[in-house]
Amino acid sequence: MNNTVDDPEVVPRYRIGAVARMANLPVGTLRIWERRYGVVAPPTTQSGHRLYSEADVRRVAMIKGLVDRGYSIGSIATLQTGELERLAFMHVDKTPVSPLTEGRPGLRLRIVGTALAQTIRQHLHAMQAELASEPKVFENMTAAFTERMNQPADVLIIHLPSLHADDVERVLALSASTHAENIVVVYSFAAANTINLLERVGVRTIREPLDQASIAHMMSDIQRKTGQAATQPDMREPAPQRHYSDETLMAMAHASTTVACECPKHLASIIMQLSAFEQYSVSCASRTPADALLHVYLANISGRARAMFEHALLRLEREERWALEKSLTAR
Structure with missing residues (x-):
C-alpha cells in the first residue's frame, strides 16, 4: 500500500500509555520491546513524547498476541507486518469461541467505522430490522484488532473508503479473529482486481454511498444464508476430538x-x-x-x-x- 502523510494508518497520534492500554501491555514492557528489540520506531515530538500511528498499534497488538501464544519476542520482533498476520492466522482455529448465549433472535453485527455505524443504525431503525443485540462498533481496524472477541458474529462490516490490495489480508485476519460468518467491506475507491480478490474469498463489497435499499438487500441475503447455515455444522467450532487411537x-x-x-x-x-x-x-x-x-x-x-x-x-x-x-x- 502506498501510504501518504494523509493516511490515518501512518499519522502519529497515540501516546505510549494509550498504545499500552489498547494492546493490553504494561508501558514498561513496551519500552523494553522498543529499546531492546525495535518492535516499532515511533517519532518523538519536540517535548520528547513518542507518538504512535494506527499501524504501530496494530503491530504491537499482534506481537503481544503471538507472545501470549508462546512465541519469543526476539524471534518475531523484526518480522514484517504481513508475516505477523500470517503467524497470527495460523492460530485462528485455536482461538476459543464461547457458546452463544440465549437472547433475542436476530443477527449479531460488528461494525468497523463510527461514521458507517451511524448510517447503518439509522437505516436498520427505519427498516425495523431484528438484531440479537446492539451492534458492536469499533472506531477503526486497529481498535478491532486489539480487542479479543470470544463471541462469534454473524456479520462483520468494515468501512475502508480507500481500499487497496494490501487490505485484503487485513480483512481476512480480522474476520478470523471475530469468527464472523459474513464479511462486508464498504468502500469508495478501489481497483477492480482488489474487488475481485475479495469476492473470490467470499467477501461482499458495497460501494458508497450506502442507502437503505442496499442495506436491506444485504441484510436479507445474509439472513437467508444464515438460516440455511443453521442446519449445517458450525465451522467456527473446532472438530470433535478423536474417539479411536x-x-x-x-x-x-x-x-x-x-x-x-x-x-x-x-x-x-x-x-x-x-x-x-x-x-x-x-x-x-x-x-x-x-x-x-x-x-x-x-x-x-x-x-x-x-x-x-x-x-x-x-x-x-x-x-x-x-x-x-x-x-x-x-x-
Whole structure:
C-alpha cells in the first residue's frame, strides 16, 4: 500500500500509555520491546513524547498476541507486518469461541467505522430490522484488532473508503479473529482486481454511498444464508476430538466379526487417513492469510468427516458386539 502523510494508518497520534492500554501491555514492557528489540520506531515530538500511528498499534497488538501464544519476542520482533498476520492466522482455529448465549433472535453485527455505524443504525431503525443485540462498533481496524472477541458474529462490516490490495489480508485476519460468518467491506475507491480478490474469498463489497435499499438487500441475503447455515455444522467450532487411537483402529480392523465383508477394516483405514490429513492441514505451510484460512477449513472439514466415520464404526462395533479386549488379549 502506498501510504501518504494523509493516511490515518501512518499519522502519529497515540501516546505510549494509550498504545499500552489498547494492546493490553504494561508501558514498561513496551519500552523494553522498543529499546531492546525495535518492535516499532515511533517519532518523538519536540517535548520528547513518542507518538504512535494506527499501524504501530496494530503491530504491537499482534506481537503481544503471538507472545501470549508462546512465541519469543526476539524471534518475531523484526518480522514484517504481513508475516505477523500470517503467524497470527495460523492460530485462528485455536482461538476459543464461547457458546452463544440465549437472547433475542436476530443477527449479531460488528461494525468497523463510527461514521458507517451511524448510517447503518439509522437505516436498520427505519427498516425495523431484528438484531440479537446492539451492534458492536469499533472506531477503526486497529481498535478491532486489539480487542479479543470470544463471541462469534454473524456479520462483520468494515468501512475502508480507500481500499487497496494490501487490505485484503487485513480483512481476512480480522474476520478470523471475530469468527464472523459474513464479511462486508464498504468502500469508495478501489481497483477492480482488489474487488475481485475479495469476492473470490467470499467477501461482499458495497460501494458508497450506502442507502437503505442496499442495506436491506444485504441484510436479507445474509439472513437467508444464515438460516440455511443453521442446519449445517458450525465451522467456527473446532472438530470433535478423536474417539479411536490408531492402535485401537488397527486392532479393530483385524478383529473377528459376523460381517462377511471387510467394512470394519475399510472404516478403520478411512478414519486413520482422515486423521492424518487433518493433522497435515493444521501443520501445512501457508503463504498468505487466505491460504491459512483454507487450511483451517480443510482441517475442520476432515475432522468432522473423521468424526462421522468414527460414529459409523462405533455403531458397527455395538451391533457386532465385538469383544475388543478379548481380541487384544489373544494377540
